[in-house]
Amino acid sequence: MxxxxxxxxxxxxxxxxxxxxxxxxxxxxxxxxxxxxxxxxxxxxxxxxxxxxxxxxxxxxxxxxxxxxxxxxxxxxxxxxxxxxxxxxxxxxxxxxxxxxxxxxxxxxxxxxxxxxxxxxxxxxxxxxxxxxxxxxxxxxxxxxxxxxxxxxxxxxxxxxxxxxxxxxxxxxxxIPFPTQKNKNEIINYVEILTKSLINKEIEIRKKSNEIFSIIKNELLNNGKKKTFQFSNPKLTDFSSLKRINAGIFSEYFKQEEFLIKNYIYGFNSIKELGFLASRGQNLQVSCIGKSIYSSEKKNNFYTVIKPKHLSVYGFAMSEEYLGNKNNLKTLKKGDIIFGAEGFEKGRSIVIFKDRDKTITNIHGITLNHKKENIKLSVFVKCFLDYLRRKNLIDLYAVGGNGGSLAMKYWDIIPIPKFPKAIKDKIIKLYTNNSNISNSNLSNFEKNDFNFNKSAGIFELDKSIKKTKLKLNYVLSDIVSNKKINIDFTFLFD
DNA sequence: AGTTATTCAGTTGGGGCCAA
DNA sequence: TTGGCCCCAACTGAATAACT
Missing domain, CATH: 3.90.220.20 (DNA methylase specificity domains)
Structure with missing residues (x-):
């Protein structure tokens, strides 16, 4: 006591x-x-x-x-x-x-x-x-x-x-505790190196995200069919054909940005025309699937839940939670895009890269499923949706108060430009690109890490961050509890 | 009748601001 | 500078409306 x-x-x-x-x-x-x-x-x-x-x-x-x-x-x-x-x-x-x-x-x-x-x-x-x-x-x-x-x-x-x-x-x-073992200075150095590595990777993710944004922006800006944009106020027929009278999509800013996409020299497609099927995520309410057990820790036979609130603006899941339920729930498949469609921070999205066991999202995450599982296309669409979010266009396409929602019925009016393959590949490569790091030691890790970061895409950088964070966390906990620490960099491999 | 979309409202954490 | 009241943002689950 x-x-x-x-x-x-x-x-x-x-x-x-x-x-x-x-x-x-x-x-x-x-x-x-x-x-x-x-x-x-x-x-x-x-x-x-x-x-x-x-x-x-x-x-x-x-x-x-x-x-x-x-x-x-x-x-x-x-x-x-x-x-x-x-x-x-x-x-x-x-x-x-x-x-x-x-x-x-x-x-x-x-x-x-x-x-x-x-x-x-x-x-x-x-x-x-x-x-x-x-x-x-x-x-x-x-x-x-x-x-x-x-x-x-x-x-x-x-x-x-x-x-x-x-x-x-x-x-x-x-x-702030310090290590006590014989090579304590090396351990301190190890911690500093791992921390710096995390910071560098975060900077790199932002850099690549900005790069994607400017590639899309410039491609649209430099390749318009007509030269000039002219704004006109909406007509009654616009209201009736779009079935909307809220100001957002009739504003000059929106019209101008939309013109930029629709005026693109190679044209544009809707999500549907690209072969995607949009549907909402699993409804988790009791009246729909009965009682569930929620957990923040992974458990046997539980579903992994990736909710919109877990997504970062750069396109990866920062965390997840777990749910136990006896029913067969609507799971996500490889190539699916999850898109957070509700609330003030709507518009964040991710692509599911691997076939995951029993993974679901909730009703606020719209899933875009391609008929033929086309990861590259999914990544491109995801990146273009990011462009729309950064341009504030997602908010303008959406309806309703309290942050609003981009309901499924409005998805048809969102234009996705038909970029040439070279441009698309450039964008995709920034988001995902396999990069390898060779096993390292204290003296050469920073150099190896730098090279890894240069070629890795946002997705791989995030994966590496998650592994490094986990390792760093163990090391710090071991310093707190005065356990012996071994310096190694093998945690970076699968 | 079952599914999907929309609206409602509760919860939680956090910011602004004022007075002691 | 600090404690604490008021209020809002952000997100969620659930009810209800609207469609097949």
Missing amino acids: ASSSFNQIQELRSIFAPSQLEVLDTPNKNYKLLKELLDRKLKPSDKGLEVGSSNYISKSSHFFIRAKALQNYSFLPFWNKETKIPISPTSYTEHSLKKGDLIISKDSNIGEIIILDKDYPNHMISGAMYKLPITKLKYYILSFIKHESFRKQLDLLVPKGSTIRHAKTLFLDCR
Whole structure:
């Protein structure tokens, strides 16, 4: 049974909350507090500032970064219109955000951390974040702050009970353990190398995703039939033929973007014409399939569920869950596209690459199944759907409030351009391209990894990230519990 | 009657803001 | 600076409407 002394309680300003008296103890006593690892003491100026919502504007040269840009699944900031807000330049304060800076969150998603992938001039961070002054062992420390042992400690230090938790600077009192075995410096190096590898791969995924986007954009821009676009307001017949009167698809922006695709020199096809059959995913409600058992862990005979919320914007599943049900549910097949069709973040999609055992999605994921299982075509269509999402066209094609939905009946009006094979292959190769890495050691891994990243597609990069993350996690856990670690890179092979 | 599409509403986590 | 209230975004399961 755990106990607390009177002194302990007094130290805590007489707080009796059990969570505050709990301390996380680990076998490894060789640790430093985060504050001991900083280059210098944390200053108030390291904290961001609030500009107030009155300074939010729709377009600007200056931006305000919210804590939501820091996400558990990524080492890099995640950008969307929620996380990066244009603000009036007069309210801006310079934070000189540079490539490699570490940013930690102290409010709401407490302890979440990212590293900046490049310089961000004209960007400031909100009052919920600190910029950490760390140069020595930066990647080692970064990987530990992302690890659950750090979060557990912080969780116990920060009072619960309020809607938004405030960590103040309590993260500075969390422990970062160090290895104790003979070749401890090599182990530290190993952790740093793996962490850097993860960051590089994330950067590479974004780079390739951007490349796909610009290939599509340029191909459409440079190969139009007619030269100019002319906007005209909708006619009554447009309403009746499309059976829609909502403004989105009649706006000038939409018309112009749609013109770009429909005016493409080689023409376009609908999803159906390409041979896809669209249908909704399995309806999981009790009245439809009876009671199910939900689990976050893999279990024998359970279905794997990939829901739209699990998909990243770059086109892979970040996580999955499992469901036990006695019925024969509608499973996904090789070559299928899952497309998240509902809500504010709709439009994310993935392609199923391998024949998977008992994998399903839910009713919010529309599946596009090709009659003849054509992976290459599926990948191309998926990439083009990404283009539409990034151009905000998915939202405009969709109907309804609360984020809306791109119901199946609207899929027929979505044009997919008939790109020449060479262009298509270029796009497909960026998304998936087999790449091999030879077995490595500490001294040559970074070079081998660099070469792997260069040729690998987004899909392969993600696969490699998942393996590396798993390994890194084991290594960090072993450091926490003071177990001996062997340096190896065989985990990268299947 | 069974299947599919649409709408509704609950849940959860997180952001804004104010006052102490 | 911090605690806490208010409110909203995002997502989900389920009910209901609309089609075969």
